[in-house]
Amino acid sequence: MVNRIYKISLILALSLISAGAAESQRKKSKVTVPEKPKLVVGIVVDQMRYDYLYRFWNKFSDKGFKRLVGEGFNFRNNHYNYIPTYTGPGHASIYTGTTPAIHGIVGNDWYNRITGQNIYCAEDKSVKTVGSGSNAGQMSPVNMIASTITDELRIASNLQSKVIGVSLKDRGSILPAGHAANGAYWYDGSNGAMITSTYYMQELPAWVQAFNNRKLADQYLSQPWTTLLPIEQYSESGPDDQSFEGTFRGEAKPVFPHNIPALRGTTFDLLRSIPAGNTFTKDFAIAAIQAENMGKGAATDFLALSFSTPDYIGHQYGPNAIEVQDNYLRLDQDIANLLTFLDGYIGKQNVLVFLTADHGAAHNPEHMKQLRIPAGNTLNSLMADSLKKHLNQRFGTADWVSAFTNQQVYLNHQLIESKKVSLVEMQEETARFMHRFPGVLRTMTADALMKSHWSRGLGMLMENGYMPYRSGDVLVALEPGWYAKYSNAPVKGTTHGSPWAYDTHIPLLWYGWQIPVGESHVRTEIIDIAPSLAAFLRIQEPNGNMGRPLTEYIWK
Template sequence: MKKYLSGALALLILFSCQPVQKEEQKVKKPKLVVGIVIDQLRHDYFERYADNFGKDGFKRLIKGGFYNHNTHYNYVPTYTGPGHASVYTGTTPATHGIIANNWYDKNIKTSVYCAEDTSVHTIGSTSEAGLMSPHRMLSSTITDELGLSTNFKSKVVGISIKDRGSILPAGHNPTGSYWYDKSNGHFVSSSYYGKEELPSWLQAFNARNLADQYLNQAWELSMPLEKYTQSTADDMPYEMKVRGKEKPIFPYDLKALRAENGNFGLLPNTAFGNTILAELAMATMEGEEMGQDEITDFLALSFSSTDYIGHGFGPRSVEVQDAYIKLDQEIARLFKHLDEKVGEGNYLIFLTSDHGCAEVPEYLQANKIPANHYDGKAYVQNMSKALNQKFGQGEWIEDYSNEQFFLNHDLIKESNIELDAVRRFLVNEALNLEGVAEAYSATDMQRTEFTEHKASALQMGYNFKRSGDVLLVLEPGWFYQTRSATTHGTGYAYDTHVPLIWYGAGIKSGTSYKRQNIDDIAVTLAHILGTNLPNGATGEPIEEILE
């Protein structure tokens, strides 16, 4: 008996000497998540314009947050609609279905817009700006999953100048989604969301008529022109021509220009577009009382004017540099508001972009770097001629858009020709087009799993039901002929490489140069918030953020 007692005593002493295992502490969820997408923000802008930023805006984010420097879009095409959808669904167009801003619908044989919905009507205006909804987005968003996880007690709101920049991030069942109406300078919504009038706080915001006030001012430089050393001259031949102004140079007298340039439609093309959205962000947080209890709320905020300005003037323009100097000040104002109303440490911010942009071809050519435009109509004419010579006269191509050919399946079937034979022929012929580096058929996308390089990016953007029959990869620096100075859409680094910064509740400061894909953001947020992953998620959690 003594033997057994002494043995038990020894075991008791042994276990009492073991280190006490602390119960795993539950990470405190933020009261508010603010997702910031800056449209067409290239990765190099934060470095190029750093000397022009104050300490309370972008620099506060970078210094106090965690910066994933090597974040990329892992699919083609890199446009605004797919970009916003991918950030918030945690997957790519292959799954969420937003394959471009506009695409050819093979069933109804016409082009459709990613957020268009003619079954609904505008709320807050008599215009058609509100004929929109997320019905074409096929998978759930992190904002959807947050709502589901709290029995829709979380307040989820999307805001942007662009409708798609608000609608897609807000998800399928948000508290609200609001965007700019170019016909009157107010923010509107859609009857899709189940309400027949705007909330009272937004009605009060619209009554301030801020757009009208801004358009009666001038867009002026933030500092003397000679200090814009990161930009080209203020008058470059490829820059957007503003009606009523001889040269595209500062200052821009908006009061004098508005009548000839779309009136309220002019605002998004100026730095004031970011100013009004920052004002709306603060009004939204106040009006919806976001971040005021222990149930996490989510504000999805997308700054669009940087994209309008970038397209019009190019990535090395004085206009773009000045827009970011002013946007830095708006970010600082948002920080101040969050600190005062929600409390530092109670909110989580992530900031990224929906795509980058190309250098202006004329600028690269002037510096002996290969780049050019192509003529889409000429592509169609050349390929139609080749198809006619091979298979006989006919309208073999129904549409060409987003560097994809859509073939006439009815004609091919009637002609008793194998579809894959036509696709393969077109692939081989497309390689003769100037500016085309590679070409792939829908058959390639459907039957072969590509794991790297450009073919993989095409496949991640290829949707079986919505994408075309032949997909092109352009040479670096090439894009379609456009009246804009630049654009985006390729799988090259200048379009795919974007910043990703995390800041606030539970985020330690630091940097990482590990490759991250854009679909990792929503998956990481799901782990932070304790929700299910979005139902089509393909990304991976960013371990450094969760450690």
């Protein structure tokens, strides 16, 4: 009797387990594809130091940068993890999830050992300009050898996702949009129009032609540049007239107001260097979203948007200038306008936005010296000429040095081989000699970079920026506060490219679709953006990805 009761109980238990498993399977079969954002908007601000976000905070509106911070997630310790920190490598690294050592964009340009000339990062002589009669459209992503998150989105959606790049700079549009983009558009100062290349299409879409026909560049250049606020309110910046600020051609002093109509000349190039350049870029971005119905289809679309004007203004005036602050206050308004547009067009809940920068900027050395802070300049032509003379004395008279660019010495490999000189010995002699110059902190040979590995510090930054067949034989790093100049003229404005925090520490803000409100001081790197997007979109990371997804912090 007991055995019979036991058997019945066992049968009932097994039946219940089986029924539960079947119910679980039925529930699983009802699971739908996870929700995704309808539109991703990636915003890169060209030359935005991390501290600008807080230095100008009290003057920002509530609907631009403050909205991104207050309604989104702020990674406050975000850095570049390589050198040189330039525009081309920055945009490529953001979107490939890897460093120049892998994606190949080792500078804005670099020395090509095969041709004996410098090559520009987006240069492509096999294509033609679409939208003007200039050669400004002979550009494509052909020199970037890794895929981008935008490429992976196109592949994952079977080409149903639309990807469009927008920037005044060609490299700021082309590299983020990737190889498989529907389109990338950039500014031509010869005609004041947005153009593209035959890499993407044979003629401009009707909506781009209509935008160009509005002649917005001409309208924006017909107005003087005055301060947004009364000039006495710019207490976060220095005096308006400073000796280390640059001027527009035709100006006597770097002071407000800037008479743009009188200074513009016969082209439209000056738009790049005034805040209206940001507004023009924003206008085109909104036109692209509307005309292409981005975010309105079944697949996620992606707008890669880069604001180039801060870089032009920053280089001319430097971080402490009223012009730089005024530009950021006006950029804040442009971002507010873009966010408000997205609210009405698609809704905050359907758009995923990130904002970061391609590099920061150094304080002007002359400004630092006035404050008794160590700083200085090296003169590249002097360093190169002195090195050539030294190598002639050491190894015999010959053209041993092919180029000195991006703070890298390129030696003449073909000559060295024909003379039966040791390349490693010449690299080491070059590295030792470069240490003689004031401001040089460290040198590293290509041989050492290929034989060793650094997990942190200056060695890591050099290693991550080094690609054997595109980089030089000896890399030179300057002391903090120092940067290279290319002529004997007084140093004006600023530059970037160093391994120091003022160049590597940049904002990283996330906003919109499923992004929680918060902030973190955990160290993140620029290469973490692409894999984070891949995790959000449930697609493959770019093929050279080396970053980590940040979804543990920013996933609701």
